[in-house]
Amino acid sequence: MGMILPETKxxxxxxxxxxYAETSGDFNPIHLDPVFGEKMGLGGTVAHGMLILAYLxxxxxxxxxxxxxxxxxxxxxxxxxxxxxxxxxxxxSVTKIVPEAEFTSVFCDVLCQNQKNETVITGxxxxxxx
Amino acid sequence: MSEQQIKYExxxxxxxxxxxxxxxxxxxxxxxxxxTEDRNILYQPDIVPPMAVAAxxxxxxxxxxxxxxxxxxxxxxxxxxxxxxxxxxxxxxxRVSRKVARGKFQMLTIGxxxxxxxQDNVLAGEIGFILPMN
Numbered sequence: 001m002g003m004i005l006p007e008t009k010x011x012x013x014x015x016x017x018x019x020y021a022e023t024s025g026d027f028n029p030i031h032l033d034p035v036f037g038e039k040m041g042l043g044g045t046v047a048h049g050m051l052i053l054a055y056l057x058x059x060x061x062x063x064x065x066x067x068x069x070x071x072x073x074x075x076x077x078x079x080x081x082x083x084x085x086x087x088x089x090x091x092x093s094v095t096k097i098v099p100e101a102e103f104t105s106v107f108c109d110v111l112c113q114n115q116k117n118e119t120v121i122t123g124x125x126x127x128x129x130x
Numbered sequence: 131m132s133e134q135q136i137k138y139e140x141x142x143x144x145x146x147x148x149x150x151x152x153x154x155x156x157x158x159x160x161x162x163x164x165x166t167e168d169r170n171i172l173y174q175p176d177i178v179p180p181m182a183v184a185a186x187x188x189x190x191x192x193x194x195x196x197x198x199x200x201x202x203x204x205x206x207x208x209x210x211x212x213x214x215x216x217x218x219x220x221x222x223x224x225r226v227s228r229k230v231a232r233g234k235f236q237m238l239t240i241g242x243x244x245x246x247x248x249q250d251n252v253l254a255g256e257i258g259f260i261l262p263m264n
Contacts, residue, residue: 010167016165016166016167019161019164019165020162020165020166022161022165023158023161023162023165023182023185024162024185024186024188024189025186025189025192026188026189026192049203049206050181050184050185050188050203050206051165051166053181053206054162054166054168054179054181054182054185055166055167057179057180057181058166058167058168058170058179058181061168061170061172061179062170065172066172066213068180068210069172069177069180069210069213070210070211070212070213071210071211072180072209072210073207073208073209073210074206074207074208075205075206075207076205076206076207077204077205078202078203078204078205078206
C-alpha cells in the first residue's frame with residue numbers, strides 16, 4: 001500500500017488532438033479551431049478529455065497488462081482542460097490490495113496534472129489480477 | 131441514413147436510446163493507437179484498446195441526441211470486462227440514468243453498456259455531463 005507506480009509524461013499536440021477527433025468522430029470546434037476556442041474563452045483549443053483519459057488507461061495497461069483489459073475499472077472526474085503544448089504527468093498510487101478467491105483486487109488513486117501542477121483528471125481505478 | 135437526433139428536452143431519466151452497432155476495424159484501431167501514441171505490444175496483432183471501444187461507443191451515443199452548446203463532459207466511470215478483437219461487431223446500449231437541475235445547470239448521466247457479437251459484456255459505465263440551463 002502506498003506504492004507509487006512509475007509516472008508517465010506525455011506532450012499533448014494539436015496533431016494528436018486532430019487525429020483523435022478523426023478517430024472518435026468528435027469534431028467539436030473547441031478541439032480544432034483556435035479562433036472558436038478563443039471566442040469560447042478557452043484561450044485556444046483544448047484536448048478531448050477522452051484523449052487524456054486514453055493516456056491514463058494506456059498507463060494502466062502498461063502496469064497491469066491484460067488484467068486491465070478484462071478486469072479494469074476507472075472512475076474519474078475531468079477537472080480542467082488540457083491544451084496542445086501541455087506536458088501531462090500521469091501518476092498512480094496503490095491505496096489498497098484485497099486478495100479474493102480467484103483474483104486480487106488492486107485499488108489505485110490516479111492523477112493527471114499539467115506542467116503547472118494543475119489537476120486535469122483525478123479519480124481512482126481498480127483492477128482484478130488473476 | 132442516420133436517425134433523427136432526439137432533442138435534449140425530450141430526454142428523461144430512464145430514457146433508453148435505440149442500440150448502435152459498430153465494428154472495430156483495423157483502420158480505426160490503428161488510427162486510434164496513433165492518435166493516443168499507445169505503442170503497447172499487447173495490442174499486436176489484433177487486440178483493441180478498451181478506451182477505443184469507449185470512444186466509439188460515445189460517438190454512437192452522441193449521434194443519438196443533440197448535445198446543447200456549453201455541455202461539458204465532467205466525469206467518466208468505466209468497467210472493462212472482456213477483450214475486444216479487431217473485426218468484432220459491438221452493440222452499445224445507452225440509457226439516461228439521471229437528469230437533474232442544479233441551480234443554473236443541469237446534470238445528465240448516461241449509462242452505457244457494450245456487448246460483442248457473442249453477447250459477452252465487454253464494457254459498461256456512466257458518462258456525466260453538466261449543461262447550462264436556458
